[in-house]
Amino acid sequence: MTNDKAAPASGSMMVVGGGIAGLTTALEAAEVGYEVLLVEKNPYLGGRVAQLNQYFPKLCPPTCGLEINFRRIKDNPRIKVLTLAEVEAVSGGPGNYTATVKILPRYVNENCTCCGDCAKVCETEVSDTYNLGMCRTKGAYLPFDMAFPARYVISPQIIGTDDAEKVKTACKYDAVDVDMQPKTVDFSVGAIVWATGWEPYDAHRIDNLGFGQYDNIITNMMLERQAAKNGPTQGQIVRPSDKKAPESVAFVQCAGSRDENHLPYCSYICCMASLKHATYIRAQYPDTKVYIFYIDIRSPGDRYEKFYNTIKQDPGVILIKGKVAEVSEDPATRNITVVAENAVTGEKIHQTVDMVVLATGMQPTAAGAKPPADLAMNDDGFFINDYAKGGMFAAGCANKPADVISSNQNATGIALKAIQTLVKR
Amino acid sequence: MADSYLVEPDVSFIKEVVRLGGADVKKCFQCATCAVACPISPDTKPFPRKEMIATSWGLKDRLIGNGDVWLCHNCGDCSTLCPRGAKPADVLGAVRAATVIEYAKPKSIAKMVSDPKKLPILLTIPAVIILVLGLLFKIVGINWLNFAPVGEHLWQSDYINNYLVDIIMIPTFLSAIAIFALGLKRFVADMHANALKEGKTNKEKIDPIEFAKTFVKVLPTIMKHERFNECSENKERSTAHMMVLFSFIGLFIVTACFFIGEWVFHIEGPYQQINPIKWLANISGICLVIGGILLLKNRLDKKDQISSYWDWYLIGLVLTLGITGMLTEMLRLNGSYGLSAIIYFLHLISVWVLFAYTPFSKLAHIVYRTVAMTYQEYSGRK
Numbered sequence: 001m002t003n004d005k006a007a008p009a010s011g012s013m014m015v016v017g018g019g020i021a022g023l024t025t026a027l028e029a030a031e032v033g034y035e036v037l038l039v040e041k042n043p044y045l046g047g048r049v050a051q052l053n054q055y056f057p058k059l060c061p062p063t064c065g066l067e068i069n070f071r072r073i074k075d076n077p078r079i080k081v082l083t084l085a086e087v088e089a090v091s092g093g094p095g096n097y098t099a100t101v102k103i104l105p106r107y108v109n110e111n112c113t114c115c116g117d118c119a120k121v122c123e124t125e126v127s128d129t130y131n132l133g134m135c136r137t138k139g140a141y142l143p144f145d146m147a148f149p150a151r152y153v154i155s156p157q158i159i160g161t162d163d164a165e166k167v168k169t170a171c172k173y174d175a176v177d178v179d180m181q182p183k184t185v186d187f188s189v190g191a192i193v194w195a196t197g198w199e200p201y202d203a204h205r206i207d208n209l210g211f212g213q214y215d216n217i218i219t220n221m222m223l224e225r226q227a228a229k230n231g232p233t234q235g236q237i238v239r240p241s242d243k244k245a246p247e248s249v250a251f252v253q254c255a256g257s258r259d260e261n262h263l264p265y266c267s268y269i270c271c272m273a274s275l276k277h278a279t280y281i282r283a284q285y286p287d288t289k290v291y292i293f294y295i296d297i298r299s300p301g302d303r304y305e306k307f308y309n310t311i312k313q314d315p316g317v318i319l320i321k322g323k324v325a326e327v328s329e330d331p332a333t334r335n336i337t338v339v340a341e342n343a344v345t346g347e348k349i350h351q352t353v354d355m356v357v358l359a360t361g362m363q364p365t366a367a368g369a370k371p372p373a374d375l376a377m378n379d380d381g382f383f384i385n386d387y388a389k390g391g392m393f394a395a396g397c398a399n400k401p402a403d404v405i406s407s408n409q410n411a412t413g414i415a416l417k418a419i420q421t422l423v424k425r
Numbered sequence: 426m427a428d429s430y431l432v433e434p435d436v437s438f439i440k441e442v443v444r445l446g447g448a449d450v451k452k453c454f455q456c457a458t459c460a461v462a463c464p465i466s467p468d469t470k471p472f473p474r475k476e477m478i479a480t481s482w483g484l485k486d487r488l489i490g491n492g493d494v495w496l497c498h499n500c501g502d503c504s505t506l507c508p509r510g511a512k513p514a515d516v517l518g519a520v521r522a523a524t525v526i527e528y529a530k531p532k533s534i535a536k537m538v539s540d541p542k543k544l545p546i547l548l549t550i551p552a553v554i555i556l557v558l559g560l561l562f563k564i565v566g567i568n569w570l571n572f573a574p575v576g577e578h579l580w581q582s583d584y585i586n587n588y589l590v591d592i593i594m595i596p597t598f599l600s601a602i603a604i605f606a607l608g609l610k611r612f613v614a615d616m617h618a619n620a621l622k623e624g625k626t627n628k629e630k631i632d633p634i635e636f637a638k639t640f641v642k643v644l645p646t647i648m649k650h651e652r653f654n655e656c657s658e659n660k661e662r663s664t665a666h667m668m669v670l671f672s673f674i675g676l677f678i679v680t681a682c683f684f685i686g687e688w689v690f691h692i693e694g695p696y697q698q699i700n701p702i703k704w705l706a707n708i709s710g711i712c713l714v715i716g717g718i719l720l721l722k723n724r725l726d727k728k729d730q731i732s733s734y735w736d737w738y739l740i741g742l743v744l745t746l747g748i749t750g751m752l753t754e755m756l757r758l759n760g761s762y763g764l765s766a767i768i769y770f771l772h773l774i775s776v777w778v779l780f781a782y783t784p785f786s787k788l789a790h791i792v793y794r795t796v797a798m799t800y801q802e803y804s805g806r807k
Binding site: 208254258261262295322324325326340348 | 454456507
């Protein structure tokens with residue numbers, strides 16, 4: 001028996017990305033005694049999960065779990081959170097890295113009480129990236145109701161304008177600091193976990209599915225924002241052209257996934273997401289018909305299979321085996337007609353619906369912006385973990401497309417891998 | 426649909442399709458994008474998704490004698506959108522090749538035509554026929570083959586007499602028609618049976634007179650390449666194909682006129698350059714060469730499309746016919762009679778190859794596709 005119970009806190013690690021995988025890795029490592037630097041490029045934590053309305057298959061709100069995680073971070077002095085921060089360079093090796101992090105100014109300090117007075121006086125509106133650009137937000141804004149850190153952000157777009165002065169004057173707590181400058185800081189860490197997550201695949205690139213061409217074709221993440229109470233439509237699912245409640249909705253599965261011309265792999269979550277979306281629509285509009293066009297419904301595991309079977313029982317949800325390969329719009333009604341071959345009956349279907357949802361997949365963030373570090377990646381931009389080498393690992397959807405539960409399990413395991421690097425030294 | 430279906434895969438058929446250019450068929454995961462991408466696929470029982478699964482399962486009976494395979498014009502729209510690179514267009518092309526081989530009798534010749542190693546044998550046959558028959562006639566005193574004729578203005582008939590050519594070519598041509606007729610008889614019966622089985626027609630029996638009338642109706646569609654022009658991916662092929670088809674028709678007319686002139690009116694060639702038949706001959710010959718080059722260029726440019734020997738054979742034949750034909754004439758006009766005669770000999774070999782092997786080669790599509798398109802119209806398939 002050893003009596004050396006003190007954790008080897010000489011080592012500290014950096015976690016890049018504050019989405020669900022990054023949060024989990026950071027918390028698991030910190031709660032066993034390691035110092036963690038959590039670097040997030042957005043002004044808030046929670047990543048893609050923070051944009052979801054409900055989890056499948058339980059249909060409960062992700063805010064609940066996020067809130068618990070935020071509480072754990074607040075209570076844990078070992079976690080240092082940097083928002084609006086991106087890693088610019090990494091040097092050194094396992095056990096001894098130097099990470100250069102660039103931190104952009106938030107223009108709001110810790111005095112902020114989220115009173116909202118700054119937003120009231122700000123006249124400039126900027127694109128609301130949290131809502132995928134579906135609406136606009138004030139130049140001084142809280143990204144969303146329960147954003148963490150709970151602190152307003154001032155868009156760099158209004159810095160130097162009259163609005164900046166107005167916002168500064170409106171703040172009763174002296175929280176606005178328009179003179180904040182970007183800074184670049186070096187951190188010494190023993191291990192780095194890349195939890196850089198994913199981006200929704202750009203649906204504009206799927207020429208034959210009409211996104212960007214016809215207003216009433218949206219993506220699954222856009223529907224997720226519509227369905228959310230804190231979204232651009234306050235939870236009302238409406239079609240974009242006339243804000244009408246859709247009487248029929250078609251889901252196009254594998255929009256850009258399992259496709260050599262786009263993402264060659266299965267994005268894992270889109271089938272379950274569309275089944276979940278069917279419940280959103282059916283709950284909101286009991287008479288609306290939902291058509292789901294698929295290649296195969298992938299609902300792996302007992303719980304997902306049960307969820308799928310439940311949805312199948314709903315006579316308002318029609319599942320058709322056959323991928324949509326053609327869309328067209330009726331210019332008068334703005335309705336969309338999707339064309340697919342029902343591979344079971346061998347008949348072509350021309351289904352006209354009020355709105356189409358493209359079930360677009362996950363593209364690893366690193367596919368667009370390769371991290372500035374010596375990392376192995378496959379052709380699609382997913383990391384290949386080198387456990388023998390150690391030091392740097394990827395967690396969550398940076399590894400492979402995954403649902404939240406798998407990301408968390410993976411993140412927990414990766415936290416241990418990172419700790420092993422620290423302990424070995 | 427039947428509750429259960431016992432699949433009896435014909436593995437040798439799968440291998441045959443793979444050999445003929447359908448090597449990617451097994452990549453298909455039945456998403457059915459192809460059937461929607463295809464601009465000419467009908468709404469009921471569309472192709473080529475069902476042909477893809479039938480091929481990968483080796484269900485030969487659902488493919489040979491399936492008229493849909495011939496409705497495809499190989500434009501490649503399906504292959505472009507295919508998420509798996511399974512190349513449905515090439516698979517259907519390979520199935521068509523397998524169909525030609527299946528219906529052509531004797532089958533051994535069909536196997537040889539599709540095998541590049543057998544090409545020398547296939548080319549030797551006409552060479553031997555012309556030389557041996559010419560020499561045999563020489564023995565009995567008919568001088569139709571001269572290796573060194575003398576005279577001021579010589580032409581190819583002074584070396585290889587037109588009568589010798591005709592008595593070889595005419596029976597060859599007729600036997601090709603007979604082989605086609607035998608194949609078609611089975612093909613049409615199979616196609617109808619397949620359509621009845623898959624619910625693609627409501628006609629019980631085929632009425633030959635009505636069928637012939639439908640053919641007349643369909644002919645303009647074929648001539649104008651209307652189906653071809655619905656393609657978006659591979660449109661330029663339509664022009665090249667049209668040039669080659671019309672050149673063949675033009676040259677067929679020229680040959681027929683010349684034949685009648687010789688046998689009926691005993692008018693000997695060569696025709697003057699101002700003769701309208703000569704104009705048609707020259708224009709057609711030039712178009713054939715240009716069309717052939719365009720076909721070749723399109724194939725070479727389209728790297729994502731599989732081109733098998735089956736395809737190269739036909740392009741090679743088109744170019745050889747055109748080039749040897751035009752060279753024969755040009756060398757003669759230049760006064761290089763000996764060289765002209767050698768090229769003419771090669772030209773005759775390629776003409777014989779054209780006639781004799783058409784029912785066994787890709788060119789057989791001229792018959793099978795025409796009949797299948799007529800049947801589609803006749804059967805009321807939508």
